[in-house]
Amino acid sequence: xxxxxxxxxxxxxxxxxxxxxxxxxxxxxxxxxxxxxxxxxxxxxxxxxxxxxxxxxxxxxxxxxxxxxxxxxxxxxxxxxxxxxxxxxxxxxxxxxxxxxxxxxxxxxxxxxxxxxxxxxxxxxxxxxxxxxxxxxxxxxxxxxxxxxxxxxxxxxxxxxxxxxxxxxxxxxxxxxxxxxxxxxxxxxxxxxxxxxxxxxxxxxxxxxxxxxxxxxxxxxxxxxxxxxxxxxxxxxxxxxxxxxxxxxxxxxxxxxxxxxxxxxxxxxxxxxxx
Amino acid sequence: xxxxxxxxxxxxxxxxxxxxxxxxxxxxxxxxxxxxxxxxxxxxxxxxxxxxxxxxxxxxxxxxxxxxxxxxxxxxxxxxxxxxxxxxxxxxxxxxxxxxxxxxxxxxxxxxxxxxxxxxxxxxxxxxxxxxxxxxxxxxxxxxxxxxxxxxxxxxxxxxxxxxxxxxxxxxxxxxxxxxxxxxxxxxxxxxxxxxxxxxxxxxxxxxxxxxxxxxxxxxxxxxxxxxxxxxxxxxxxxxxxxxxxxxxxxxxxxxxxxxxxxxxxxxxxxxxxxxxxxxxxxxxxxxxxxxxxxxxxxxxxxxxxxxxxxxxxxxxxxxxxxxxxxxxxxxxxxxxxxxxxx
Numbered sequence: 001x002x003x004x005x006x007x008x009x010x011x012x013x014x015x016x017x018x019x020x021x022x023x024x025x026x027x028x029x030x031x032x033x034x035x036x037x038x039x040x041x042x043x044x045x046x047x048x049x050x051x052x053x054x055x056x057x058x059x060x061x062x063x064x065x066x067x068x069x070x071x072x073x074x075x076x077x078x079x080x081x082x083x084x085x086x087x088x089x090x091x092x093x094x095x096x097x098x099x100x101x102x103x104x105x106x107x108x109x110x111x112x113x114x115x116x117x118x119x120x121x122x123x124x125x126x127x128x129x130x131x132x133x134x135x136x137x138x139x140x141x142x143x144x145x146x147x148x149x150x151x152x153x154x155x156x157x158x159x160x161x162x163x164x165x166x167x168x169x170x171x172x173x174x175x176x177x178x179x180x181x182x183x184x185x186x187x188x189x190x191x192x193x194x195x196x197x198x199x200x201x202x203x204x205x206x207x208x209x210x211x212x213x214x215x216x217x218x219x220x221x222x223x224x225x226x227x228x229x230x231x232x233x234x235x236x237x238x239x240x241x242x243x244x245x246x247x248x249x250x251x252x253x254x255x256x257x258x259x260x261x262x263x264x265x266x267x268x269x270x271x272x273x274x275x
Numbered sequence: 276x277x278x279x280x281x282x283x284x285x286x287x288x289x290x291x292x293x294x295x296x297x298x299x300x301x302x303x304x305x306x307x308x309x310x311x312x313x314x315x316x317x318x319x320x321x322x323x324x325x326x327x328x329x330x331x332x333x334x335x336x337x338x339x340x341x342x343x344x345x346x347x348x349x350x351x352x353x354x355x356x357x358x359x360x361x362x363x364x365x366x367x368x369x370x371x372x373x374x375x376x377x378x379x380x381x382x383x384x385x386x387x388x389x390x391x392x393x394x395x396x397x398x399x400x401x402x403x404x405x406x407x408x409x410x411x412x413x414x415x416x417x418x419x420x421x422x423x424x425x426x427x428x429x430x431x432x433x434x435x436x437x438x439x440x441x442x443x444x445x446x447x448x449x450x451x452x453x454x455x456x457x458x459x460x461x462x463x464x465x466x467x468x469x470x471x472x473x474x475x476x477x478x479x480x481x482x483x484x485x486x487x488x489x490x491x492x493x494x495x496x497x498x499x500x501x502x503x504x505x506x507x508x509x510x511x512x513x514x515x516x517x518x519x520x521x522x523x524x525x526x527x528x529x530x531x532x533x534x535x536x537x538x539x540x541x542x543x544x545x546x547x548x549x550x551x552x553x554x555x556x557x558x559x560x561x562x563x564x565x566x567x568x569x570x571x572x573x574x575x576x577x578x579x580x581x582x583x584x585x586x587x588x589x590x591x592x593x594x595x596x597x598x599x600x601x602x603x604x605x606x607x608x609x610x611x612x613x614x615x616x617x618x
Contacts, residue, residue: 006496006500010499010500029341031345038352039351041352041355045355049495049499116500116504117504118507122348124320127323128323129336129340131340131344134342211556213345213346215514215517215547
């Protein structure tokens with residue numbers, strides 16, 4: 001990988017990061033909303049670094065290249081540049097001798113390592129596959145129960161009239177852990193995507209929860225009863241009331257809180273797909 | 276400075292007596308054609324975006340791509356930050372600073388460097404380039420390694436995340452801090468006593484004598500291209516395992532205490548979750564014992580697929596095959612001791 005390629009690679013990677021963070025909200029499919037400034041900063045640094053390198057490369061191409069080859073010629077000995085940092089120069093060259101197997105990482109720093117070509121993969125993935133937010137495929141295959149909310153007694157009473165809009169995570173928390181049983185008899189409105197269930201007569205309205213990035217996502221599911229299942233992966237708003245569980249203690253295995261659905265509306269996928 | 280290489284090579288091609296550079300004959304001078312090649316790639320990307328993207332819709336492929344891109348996107352700011360810090364260390368901090376800042380006796384420098392890891396608020400992707408920058412600046416490798424292991428696990432951001440993920444179990448964060456620091460220091464000391472210098476490739480850096488900012492840019496570019504490529508290798512492996520291995524397989528063994536600790540430790544290696552998020556994942560593994568979760572939290576920031584790839588790329592394979600098993604074994608043992616006595 002030569003110098004121009006290296007810098008073009010950095011620029012393209014920076015552009016890809018900026019494209020999903022600064023110029024759209026696609027980054028929300030992958031990471032938490034709070035990550036945006038870091039992504040923009042990282043993308044900008046990459047673009048600046050790449051463009052500066054390109055500028056250098058093109059500028060020096062115009063001028064004569066007589067001094068540089070000599071500099072490279074005795075790069076291994078490095079005798080000309082004495083001074084305080086010199087000893088470490090020798091160490092690293094000794095180290096190099098044993099590791100000739102490592103692709104492309106010789107003395108010549110103008111050639112990047114071969115493994116750097118892989119950095120084109122995320123660029124291609126972002127532009128070509130444009131990976132969507134995790135959907136029902138991911139939600140159906142991992143059945144780990146989500147962690148419980150922090151404080152078990154801190155649920156505020158539900159006030160107001162009509163259906164209450166509520167994140168699915170909060171609904172699950174209130175359903176399992178609320179000593180006051182504040183959900184009893186209240187209409188709530190949940191927004192999520194549809195995951196079919198193996199059991200008849202129900203389906204799951206689902207939202208993925210991420211702690212840091214989509215690699216650690218787990219599904220928050222509420223079983224909806226009494227409504228015809230919409231197509232898999234469709235985003236819906238479900239209005240319904242909680243069906244209190246009949247068992248006293250949590251049974252083994254994974255169980256989901258249940259909702260008696262009364263009303264269903266198809267909606268567009270939200271910009272922020274995760275909870 | 277190095278950018279003159281393309282020109283100089285084409286100049287050398289004409290001289291028969293000149294010693295050929297190592298890249299000689301690998302490819303025909305691509306210098307001028309390349310920008311046009313890139314323009315073509317960009318056009319293909321734009322066209323592909325509108326024609327292909329709608330066809331690449333197999334759910335498994337999409338899930339895999341999402342997880343892969345998520346791992347890359349999430350790690351990239353930390354990598355850029357770590358690389359910038361490392362480049363700043365090599366370009367702006369004189370080598371003499373480190374000999375003054377760290378104790379002269381390497382055996383004392385190891386724990387000092389381990390505790391110093393607490394100040395770098397990042398995840399493990401940032402610590403590898405920083406540690407390599409420290410080594411390149413003459414810091415004892417053992418001390419730099421202790422820093423490398425400790426910093427992703429014991430910095431305040433990670434400890435707060437751990438405390439939040441385990442409400443009502445403050446000992447989890449304490450045990451994580453203690454166990455991680457102990458493992459880092461032990462590994463540092465063992466490396467000091469038994470490590471050989473030929474196992475470890477102190478990373479080469481372009482050390483031109485140009486202006487400081489030019490050197491800074493050179494060092495950053497160099498580290499980014501090395502660490503970045505290996506980060507992708509790790510991301511590919513982690514995404515594949517994340518999609519291919521159902522987690523139920525693993526929870527099936529949760530009831531066997533010794534096995535469960537090992538399984539959680541292995542899971543930490545395979546999933547390669549950022550140390551700032553792994554506490555939430557560990558907390559969600561409700562079937563496992565606290566000791567097994569602690570093993571997950573201690574092993575994860577020190578040994579995982581993307582780290583192994585990064586370390587092998589930065590310090591050499593000979594280093595990784597010794598360092599990784601040593602760290603893994605010590606991390607598991609120390610977690611068991613801490614989990615047994617504290618949790």
